[in-house]
Amino acid sequence: MQASGQDTILDCLLNIKRTMDPTLAFRYSCGHGMCGSDAVSINGTPALLCTATVEQWAIQPQKPQENAFRRTGVRTDDIEAALESASSPSDPSKTPVSQSGDSSASSAPSSDQGDWGVISLSALPGFPVQRDLIADIDSMLEQIIKLKPYLQADGVLATTDEGKVDVFEYLQRPDQLAKYEVLSNCIACGVCEGSCPVFAGGDAFIGPAALVNASRFINDSRDRATDARMDAIDTADGIAACQSVRACSRQCPKGIDVGEEIWQLIAQVRER
Secondary structure, X not given: OEOOOOOEHHHHHHHHHHHOOOOOOOXXXXXXXXXXXXXXXXXXXXXXXXXXXXXXXXEOOOOOOOXXXXXXXXOHHHHHHHHHHHHOOOOOOOOOOOOOOOOXXXXXXXXXXXXXXXXXXXXXXXXXXXXXXXXXXXXXXHHHHHOOOOOOOOOOOOEOXXXXXXXXXXXXXXXXXXXXXXXXXXXXXXXXXXXXXXXOOOOOOOOXXXXXXXXXXXXXXXXXXXXXXXXXXXXXXXXXXXXXXXXXXXXXXXXXXXXXXXXXHHHHHHHO
C-alpha cells in the first residue's frame, strides 16, 4: 500500500482493513483526537492512532530487543522476516506490509520520498487484550466512575429576592475556572494509564485517569463534596500508590500535565 508522511496511522489501518485484511481489529470513532477510543501502543509508546502520522512515528527497520513488548503468541521469526523484507531493496512503487503478530507494518511513500521504515503497533499496555489492537479498558472506566466524576452541588435551588430562579448562582470568576478548565479536557483515552509503570488494570493503583477526573471536581468551586472526594483518593491504592514517575504526562493528547496534577492532589491531601 502507498502512504504519505502526513497520513495518520489510523488512515493506514483503515486502508489495510478495506483492501488487505478485513479481519484486522482496532477501535476508533471520531478520528479527530476528541473521543480517545483509538489509543494503542505505537513503537512502544501509548498514543492515538488518529493523531499519529507516518512521518512522526516511522523508524528505520531494526531487530527488536529480546525483552521488547509484543503481543502474546507472536513468533520472533515472523517479526524478523517482516523487518528484513522492509529493509531489503524493492520496487519503490510497492509498499511492503507485514501482518505479523505484533501488527508491525512498513509504509513506503512515492519513489522520490524513499522508504518510511517500520511502525510497530500493539494494544494499549496495562490492560487485557481483547483482540489485535483492542484493549479492554473497563477497569479504568470503573475506577473513574467509582470517584463520582460529576458535579455535586448542595442541591438547593437558589432564588432571587423576587422568588425567581437565580440563573447566576453558579457563575465563576476566571481564576476559579482556570483551576480545573484544562482537566475538563480529559477524554479518558487511557494513554496516561498505558504509560504508567505502576498501573496494571486498576488492581493495585486506581490510576492517573481516575485521579485527574477527581482533581477536576476537587478544584471546582461549585462542588460541595471535596472532603468525600479527598477521602476516596487518600487510600493505599489511591494517591499513596503513585510513585511520582510522571510518565503519565509525556503523551497526553490533550496536553494535561497529569503527573503535576497528581502531585498537587498529594499536597492537598497532606495539608488538610
